[in-house]
Amino acid sequence: MPSLSIVRSLMAIVALLETASAACTREGLLASAQSYIDAQKAGNTTALKLSPTFKYQQNNKERALSAGLLATPFKLDLVRSTADTVACASYTMWISSAGSKPYVVGTQIRHDGNDTSTITLIDTIAATTGDLFFNAPKTLGYIQKEDWSPINNTASMPSRELLKKVGNGYLDMWTDPKAADSIPWGTDCERVEGSQYTNPCGKNLPHGGSSKPNGMRRYVIDEVQGSVDVLCQFDSLGTMPDSHEIRVIDGKVKYVHTITALKIG
Numbered sequence: 001m002p003s004l005s006i007v008r009s010l011m012a013i014v015a016l017l018e019t020a021s022a023a024c025t026r027e028g029l030l031a032s033a034q035s036y037i038d039a040q041k042a043g044n045t046t047a048l049k050l051s052p053t054f055k056y057q058q059n060n061k062e063r064a065l066s067a068g069l070l071a072t073p074f075k076l077d078l079v080r081s082t083a084d085t086v087a088c089a090s091y092t093m094w095i096s097s098a099g100s101k102p103y104v105v106g107t108q109i110r111h112d113g114n115d116t117s118t119i120t121l122i123d124t125i126a127a128t129t130g131d132l133f134f135n136a137p138k139t140l141g142y143i144q145k146e147d148w149s150p151i152n153n154t155a156s157m158p159s160r161e162l163l164k165k166v167g168n169g170y171l172d173m174w175t176d177p178k179a180a181d182s183i184p185w186g187t188d189c190e191r192v193e194g195s196q197y198t199n200p201c202g203k204n205l206p207h208g209g210s211s212k213p214n215g216m217r218r219y220v221i222d223e224v225q226g227s228v229d230v231l232c233q234f235d236s237l238g239t240m241p242d243s244h245e246i247r248v249i250d251g252k253v254k255y256v257h258t259i260t261a262l263k264i265g
């Protein structure tokens with residue numbers, strides 16, 4: 001029988017090894033996001049590595065994976081992903097503009113215990129014909145022209161704190177009259193809300209007016225891309241499932257994208 005102290009030491013070593021391996025990497029997050037993209041293109045989820053506690057959510061409502069968008073193959077015209085190694089989550093935007101069912105989609109994927117080898121949550125906001133300012137070819141045209149190359153130097157990268165502040169500030173504009181002025185707008189910055197285009201993006205902003213804060217906020221923050229994506233329920237104007245993505249370079253907002261569905265589920 002090994003003594004209790006030896007057993008304790010061994011357990012401590014095992015715990016240490018587990019902590020050391022529990023690092024969430026950018027590569028792991030982006031590989032998992034790619035498996036989601038491949039599944040979406042195929043309309044087949046067989047190859048997705050799902051954890052036993054896996055959940056699928058579409059437009060802020062839980063449903064079976066087989067009853068969601070992943071059950072149908074889509075031709076994707078544009079795909080872009082970002083990675084949050086602290087929250088161990090990724091964000092993928094895709095646009096399918098052709099066909100009878102066009103979509104603009106924002107999906108956050110989450111992993112428990114920093115383990116990117118399995119997926120615990122696929123959380124999708126999906127807009128289609130009839131949703132707010134929806135016109136997929138127009139949205140595609142604007143977003144294709146944007147420069148999403150990685151930020152070249154660390155001095156130009158926003159901090160995690162700034163990204164979260166900008167994401168929250170943006171969603172607070174409908175309830176807090178001071179929020180709009182707390183955001184560092186860039187001079188040459190573009191806002192694409194559904195298919196509605198505004199430049200500079202700091203023009204025509206709300207200054208409060210609603211008493212209902214936008215709720216259910218879920219964040220994916222990527223300092224390397226300079227982006228924050230917040231999925232939420234747009235309670236200030238209704239109960240609309242929504243994604244707001246904002247890119248910040250050199251401390252200033254460069255791009256804003258919104259995807260808004262009109263109803264839950």
Ligand SMILES: *[C@@H]1O[C@H](CO)[C@@H](O)[C@H](O)[C@H]1NC(C)=O
Pocket residue numbers: 044045046047
């Ligand atoms: C999904 O992919 C698996 C593995 O390639 C395959 O066996 C299965 O038939 C596919 N399902 C559908 C509905 O195409």
Ligand SMILES: *[C@@H]1O[C@H](CO)[C@@H](O)[C@H](O)[C@H]1NC(C)=O
Pocket residue numbers: 019022023024085086112113114
């Ligand atoms: C995940 O990684 C972060 C950052 O490396 C660390 O602070 C955290 O404790 C890890 N979480 C788990 C559950 O291992």
Ligand SMILES: *[C@@H]1O[C@H](CO)[C@@H](O)[C@H](O)[C@H]1NC(C)=O
Pocket residue numbers: 147148149150151152153156249
């Ligand atoms: C990165 O560098 C290239 C080449 O100098 C430049 O064109 C691009 O705008 C830079 N991108 C960012 C996001 O800094």
